[in-house]
Amino acid sequence: MKRIVAAILAILIFIVLALAFVKIPFGNINLSDYHYYNPITDKQTSDSVPQHYLVDGKKDTGSTNIVTAVVVDYRGFDTLGEVTVLFLAATGVGSIMYIFEKEKRRKVRRANAVVETASQLLFGFIVLFGAYIFVHGHLTPGGGFPGGAVIASAFLLLYLAYPRFHAEHKTLNVAESLAGLTFVIAGLLGLLISGSFLYNFLPFGVPTYLFSAGIIPVIYVAVGVKVGSELTGIVDAMMGVRE
Amino acid sequence: MDLFTLVSLILIIAMLIAAVVAAELKDLLSAAVALGVVSLIVSILFYILQAPDVAITEASIGAGLSMAVLIFAIKHTERWEK
Numbered sequence: 001m002k003r004i005v006a007a008i009l010a011i012l013i014f015i016v017l018a019l020a021f022v023k024i025p026f027g028n029i030n031l032s033d034y035h036y037y038n039p040i041t042d043k044q045t046s047d048s049v050p051q052h053y054l055v056d057g058k059k060d061t062g063s064t065n066i067v068t069a070v071v072v073d074y075r076g077f078d079t080l081g082e083v084t085v086l087f088l089a090a091t092g093v094g095s096i097m098y099i100f101e102k103e104k105r106r107k108v109r110r111a112n113a114v115v116e117t118a119s120q121l122l123f124g125f126i127v128l129f130g131a132y133i134f135v136h137g138h139l140t141p142g143g144g145f146p147g148g149a150v151i152a153s154a155f156l157l158l159y160l161a162y163p164r165f166h167a168e169h170k171t172l173n174v175a176e177s178l179a180g181l182t183f184v185i186a187g188l189l190g191l192l193i194s195g196s197f198l199y200n201f202l203p204f205g206v207p208t209y210l211f212s213a214g215i216i217p218v219i220y221v222a223v224g225v226k227v228g229s230e231l232t233g234i235v236d237a238m239m240g241v242r243e
Numbered sequence: 244m245d246l247f248t249l250v251s252l253i254l255i256i257a258m259l260i261a262a263v264v265a266a267e268l269k270d271l272l273s274a275a276v277a278l279g280v281v282s283l284i285v286s287i288l289f290y291i292l293q294a295p296d297v298a299i300t301e302a303s304i305g306a307g308l309s310m311a312v313l314i315f316a317i318k319h320t321e322r323w324e325k
Contacts, residue, residue: 067296133299141296149300153307231308238315 062204062213063138071143072216072223076198079219080183083226087180090230097237111161119161126154134224138213144220148227155232159239167236172229179226186215186222250291258284269324275313282306 053066053074061069071079110116134147158165190199198215205212258281265277282305289298 141294142299143296146296146299146303149303149308153303156307156311235308235311238311 058207061200061216062207063216064207065138065140065143067141068138068143068216068220069213072137072219073198073200076187076219079223080187080198083180083183083223086227086230087176090234093234094237109163111163115161119157123154123158126157127151130154130224130228134220135217136210137220137224138216139208139210144223145227147224148229149231151224151228152231152235156235156239159235167232169233169236172233172236176226176229176233179222179229182222183219183226186219190215247291251288254284254288254291258288270322271317271324272314272322275310275317278313279306279310282309 053070057066057069058064061073063069063073130147130150132147133142133150134144137143137147155167187198190201191197193199193201198219200214200216202214202218204214207213211217261277261280261284265274265281268274268277282301286298286301286305289295289301
């Protein structure tokens with residue numbers, strides 16, 4: 001009986017989702033064909049917010065990756081909130097795991113030689129790839145959040161291969177605090193210079209170059225370091241064995 | 244039927260099978276691995292739907308870190324479902 005109810009519920013949810021997805025125009029659409037109601041001028045207009053982002057995004061922010069332009073520049077304040085939520089989640093995990101600290105098993109088994117050697121070889125490359133993702137966030141797909149997650153998964157590999165390995169808590173805390181401070185200071189400098197929080201005050205440079213797009217790469221490197229150290233802290237709280 | 248639709252269909256069917264296996268298995272550790280397979284196939288689907296940034300995030304968070312959380316929970320409770 002329970003299984004039948006669960007199956008019916010799942011099918012109902014699927015139908016509702018499918019009906020919602022039918023309306024979304026995926027793929028190549030001509031945005032100027034769509035008309036939106038502008039409440040200020042009380043007219044139908046073809047100049048919509050998504051069209052503005054796609055057409056003028058590169059000019060406004062200097063970033064060739066429009067997703068990054070939206071996440072860090074147009075909606076930068078939301079990203080600050082998102083980073084704060086992740087910080088609170090990491091703090092919560094740390095404080096809950098602190099209770100279990102004493103009960104952690106002392107006896108640990110070594111991983112086999114293949115895992116140990118492979119993780120030694122791969123660790124540097126995975127960290128390098130994560131750093132590449134967040135340093136090039138304004139040029140290629142990716143950014144601070146995926147880059148930080150990739151770096152944390154590299155540390156997870158080390159925790160799995162070497163059960164006695166643990167990252168220094170102080171180093172993680174310092175990296176995380178400095179990254180958070182960089183984000184807020186970049187925002188406050190924008191407030192000082194032009195009167196709006198997170199204003200892109202640095203010169204844009206030439207799009208498609210590494211040093212371009214003003215403060216976007218600075219903020220994304222900070223976000224990458226912050227997310228990486230937070231997720232590594234969570235992995236450490238769960239996997240690490242204290243002597 | 245073109246190649247894109249064929250590959251997508253195969254991936255979606257494999258994903259559904261992995262999801263049902265994850266729900267039905269009594270061995271929770273194997274169920275967690277099946278869940279990781281679901282995440283991996285979802286990330287490949289994101290990639291062929293031209294969202295590589297979402298694919299990277301899904302692969303590292305879904306197939307990597309959340310698996311670690313699940314395995315940690317199984318290690319501290321019980322492996323077999325009653």
